[in-house]
Amino acid sequence: MIKIKNIFKDFQQKDGSTLEVLNNIDFTIKEGEFVSLLGPSGCGKSTLLNIVAGLESSTNGEVLIDNKPITDPGVDRGVVFQEAALFPWLTVLENVKFGLKSKDLTDNEIEKNALNHIKKVHLSKFKDSYPHQLSGGMKQRTAIARSLAINPKTLLMDEPFGALDEQTRMMLQFELQKIWLETKKTILFVTHNIREAVQLSNRIVVFGTQPGTIKEIFEVKAGRPRNKNKKYLLELESKIMNVLKEEIEKTMKEEMDDDYHFEEGSLPWDPDRDMGSSI
Numbered sequence: 001m002i003k004i005k006n007i008f009k010d011f012q013q014k015d016g017s018t019l020e021v022l023n024n025i026d027f028t029i030k031e032g033e034f035v036s037l038l039g040p041s042g043c044g045k046s047t048l049l050n051i052v053a054g055l056e057s058s059t060n061g062e063v064l065i066d067n068k069p070i071t072d073p074g075v076d077r078g079v080v081f082q083e084a085a086l087f088p089w090l091t092v093l094e095n096v097k098f099g100l101k102s103k104d105l106t107d108n109e110i111e112k113n114a115l116n117h118i119k120k121v122h123l124s125k126f127k128d129s130y131p132h133q134l135s136g137g138m139k140q141r142t143a144i145a146r147s148l149a150i151n152p153k154t155l156l157m158d159e160p161f162g163a164l165d166e167q168t169r170m171m172l173q174f175e176l177q178k179i180w181l182e183t184k185k186t187i188l189f190v191t192h193n194i195r196e197a198v199q200l201s202n203r204i205v206v207f208g209t210q211p212g213t214i215k216e217i218f219e220v221k222a223g224r225p226r227n228k229n230k231k232y233l234l235e236l237e238s239k240i241m242n243v244l245k246e247e248i249e250k251t252m253k254e255e256m257d258d259d260y261h262f263e264e265g266s267l268p269w270d271p272d273r274d275m276g277s278s279i
């Protein structure tokens, strides 16, 4: 169980001012739950994920995992970023083995474990390839295998499929869902894409911006695998889109010159587009 308790986060800017990024973020993620954070660019999704990862500290509030406060990164939490942070000088197999070296395992056990996880992401044929020889999707699969290999209870994923083409993204969403169903890990997933959130999550936490606040939490009451044409899912997408739309239009108004006249309804809203990225 992850308790995110009244988190506030301010960043000091270079000009000495303070940027309030998160304002009173408070929710709980149950064991084995898949929760997505969805919101416009700059609303603090990555900052919150980094606080849960122990990579960033909060200004106020705390994150408790199984009732223990988080202060540092730990092997109980695997992190996957948008760009797979693989070591370019190591092969797929060596990259996946890397994190396992801190565990009390024999060389044989490390090799076996790494190969198992590479198989789980269907990359056995490429175990001896180097990152520059892999496509974006294959690099992300390697990063997922590396995170899973250390057997964390929780996976923290920051737009892991955001830089991939549509086809690859859909394939990896499907694979991730399968892995989640098999392993029952707790997953906290950051995305800009409403359809991705609806396809993958048990709950979706929609953020408002400047500073980041929770606008609404949606439960996705649908079984798996999810058929995206189901009426319920489409209706849910559209409800979420309406909440986000207001926030994105607000951000745009704040980011544009004062003499810019924002025409309501002028954006081509589509739940399968990445929302809130720069226009």
Ligand SMILES: Nc1ncnc2c1ncn2[C@@H]1O[C@H](COP(=O)(O)OP(=O)(O)OP(=O)(O)O)[C@@H](O)[C@H]1O
Residues within 6 Å of the ligand: 011, 012, 013, 019, 021, 039, 040, 041, 042, 043, 044, 045, 046, 047, 048, 192
């Ligand atoms: N280390 C930092 N120092 C100062 N400001 C920061 C720092 N990290 C993030 N910010 C600012 O905090 C705000 C929130 O950033 P964050 O990356 O958490 O948002 P986000 O919702 O994940 O955005 P995106 O979807 O575009 O990735 C932004 O205005 C960003 O510029």
